[in-house]
Amino acid sequence: MPYTDARLPRALVRRPGPRVAEGLVTHIDRSPVDPGLASRQWAAYVLALRAHGWETIETEPAHDCPDAVFIEDTVAIYRGTALLTRPGAASRRAETRAVEAAVKALGCSVLRVEAPGTLDGGDVLKVGDTVYVGRGGRTNAEGVRQLRAAFVPLGARVIAVPVSSVLHLKSAVTALPDGTVIGYPPLVDHPTLFPHFLPVPEEQGAHVVQLGGTALLISAAAPKTAELLNDLGYEPVPVDIGEFEKLEGCVTCLSVRLRG
């Protein structure tokens, strides 16, 4: 696996496998996924990261795992320590294997969530040294405890957040570069847990990836939120990830980002 320039922010990605259409669906009705279109959307997502100065590193595919493209769920990284997750869905547990090799190659120290703990990376939202962790359908109390034990000694303040109506914490909220947490209110159980909370008008607008500077990757399905962010001085970068949204994915879950 070639790693070329450690000065660039780097993102782990994993291309969708042949069984992507069989991915799990929990909170929405299933609609058919077109694997060819999913591959093209994934390629455009990767190009958008690269166009904003990211080095993308492709992790070995896990073709037996339909949800492997959602690589964010396999690991949470804080200050150079990678906590390999134990995904809440048993069908996703094998996904972490190749990710371990990838984070080691990036120079991370590795810890693991052990049974009976479960944790999905989609439940972990970092805002500076505050690490919010969603306690919901995929992350259990033991997973929260193990995340605390891993990251508090490194300097993190870990805040657990109940999540009841969406798949993951980051299905409901993400953060802007200034630390403001944005979310779609009908899906956020406790907005008052976040010191600076900005409601957005669309569910798909609740998820952004900070690309650097003022650029924010956002779903093309959230034009009103993009307009709001543009009006606040940000540069929204829309990507069409419709096939992944049919599987409850969002812009955050298709990569694991390492800054510096």
Ligand SMILES: NC(=O)NCCC[C@H](N)C(=O)O
């Ligand atoms: N972090 C994320 O938003 N992950 C999306 C995972 C979607 C996948 N179909 C799942 O249910 O696990």
